[in-house]
Amino acid sequence: MPESMKYVTKAWEAKYKDEFVSDALMAFDEVWALAQAMEKAQSLEPEAVLKAMESMNKKGDVKTTFGPGYFGGQKSIGANRELIRPFAVSLVKDGKISNVKWATPDK
Numbered sequence: 001m002p003e004s005m006k007y008v009t010k011a012w013e014a015k016y017k018d019e020f021v022s023d024a025l026m027a028f029d030e031v032w033a034l035a036q037a038m039e040k041a042q043s044l045e046p047e048a049v050l051k052a053m054e055s056m057n058k059k060g061d062v063k064t065t066f067g068p069g070y071f072g073g074q075k076s077i078g079a080n081r082e083l084i085r086p087f088a089v090s091l092v093k094d095g096k097i098s099n100v101k102w103a104t105p106d107k
Contacts, residue, residue: 004065029064033071033083036062054080059104067102 001009008028009020038044041052053071055061057080060068064085073082089100 002065002067004063004067008065025065029066029069029085030083033062033064033069037071050079050081056080067104069104072106 005025008025012018012020012024034049037049037053037056040056041048043049056071057074059070062069062071062083062085064083067086069083069085071080071082072084074080076082084105086102086104089103091098091100
């Protein structure tokens with residue numbers, strides 16, 4: 001688990017006194033990535049933010065709780081506006097789950 005995930009998990013459990021729901025990381029990342037694009041654009045104007053987002057297309061241009069990410073999607077949706085982040089590749093064998101590696105999809 002990346003350090004950022006550990007931080008968010010501990011902060012959640014400290015505040016809410018309840019077990020962390022890992023699906024919340026996805027929602028957190030979406031908002032955090034948009035905020036990073038706004039910061040890069042130095043604007044809240046949609047066109048400026050979209051332009052900044054489309055330029056953040058190299059691994060590491062966007063920080064996520066899963067690790068270094070970026071905005072991609074040129075091949076599939078025609079613009080780099082989709083948040084791409086690492087994901088865990090796991091193996092289930094003989095009733096045991098093990099982490100194989102963290103991988104980041106291509107644009």
